[in-house]
Amino acid sequence: MKPDQILEVFGVTADKVSAAVGKLSDDQKRARTGREGQYGLDVVADVVALRDLHAAGFAVVSEESGYSGPTDAEVTVVLDPVDGSTNCARGISYWAISLSAIDKDGLLASMVVNQSTGTRYHAVRGGGAFRDDNPIRSSGVALVEDAVVALSGFPARALPWKQFRVLGCAALALCDLAAGGIDGFIDAGRWHAPWDYLGGYQICKEAGAVVLDVNNEELITTDTNSRRQLVAGATPALRSALVEAIDKKKR
Numbered sequence: 001m002k003p004d005q006i007l008e009v010f011g012v013t014a015d016k017v018s019a020a021v022g023k024l025s026d027d028q029k030r031a032r033t034g035r036e037g038q039y040g041l042d043v044v045a046d047v048v049a050l051r052d053l054h055a056a057g058f059a060v061v062s063e064e065s066g067y068s069g070p071t072d073a074e075v076t077v078v079l080d081p082v083d084g085s086t087n088c089a090r091g092i093s094y095w096a097i098s099l100s101a102i103d104k105d106g107l108l109a110s111m112v113v114n115q116s117t118g119t120r121y122h123a124v125r126g127g128g129a130f131r132d133d134n135p136i137r138s139s140g141v142a143l144v145e146d147a148v149v150a151l152s153g154f155p156a157r158a159l160p161w162k163q164f165r166v167l168g169c170a171a172l173a174l175c176d177l178a179a180g181g182i183d184g185f186i187d188a189g190r191w192h193a194p195w196d197y198l199g200g201y202q203i204c205k206e207a208g209a210v211v212l213d214v215n216n217e218e219l220i221t222t223d224t225n226s227r228r229q230l231v232a233g234a235t236p237a238l239r240s241a242l243v244e245a246i247d248k249k250k251r
Helices: 003-022 024-029 040-057 084-091 170-177 194-209 236-245
Strands: 058-063 066-068 076-083 096-103 106-114 121-122 127-133 147-152 164-165 183-186 211-212 228-232
Touching: 003 040, 003 076, 003 096, 003 106, 003 121, 003 211, 024 084, 024 096, 040 084, 058 121, 058 194, 066 096, 076 084, 076 170, 076 194, 084 096, 096 121, 106 194, 121 170, 121 194, 127 170, 127 194, 147 170, 164 211, 170 183, 170 194, 170 228, 183 236, 194 211, 211 236, 228 236
Parallel strands: 058 076, 147 164, 147 183
Antiparallel strands: 058 066, 076 096, 096 106, 106 121, 121 127, 183 228, 211 228
């Protein structure tokens, strides 16, 4: 399947997930399952997404249901049906679906959709990054003092950044980094799984931003047990400077 066809499937899937979650009442959105950290809305979104992705012939690695689909598929989709579930459950307009297609050569195509606004980010390997079909580039900020930085948790050291944000959805924060809305991103701990960051990672890469694990571990993986600690910047210089916020003893 060609990248544009993959993105078409992703777009339809995102629409169906948005519709399914939108039908839930406020109480249903806040309801928890018996699994730690999981909302009922996550399960609803997962069921809807898997239906379309499997129909397209993809294998899927999902936050909510692990590995499923054909074992001989040429493309595996890494899926977070709802990234920012707490934001969604509480009516905060910053939650997303993240979908990334991986083939034998690595990341092929990704889409992240802010489901509360409809804004879509996508990228294809070697083809640039886009927001609602408009090309995007990272800000080019190189100095911490000039940077607006998104945090996931509070790092060991506060640097003299211009401002900071704690947004609650890594996929969208990385997309905002790619589009120049923010200039850096810091994980305070080693807790993000592939479904949290792969979509945003590819979009950042195609937009010129730099995203790395603090221990230089490979980011492209379908291992459901892997966790990474990301530090990202609009430029290599900013990314390097932001590492100083991390407590090296806790890596």
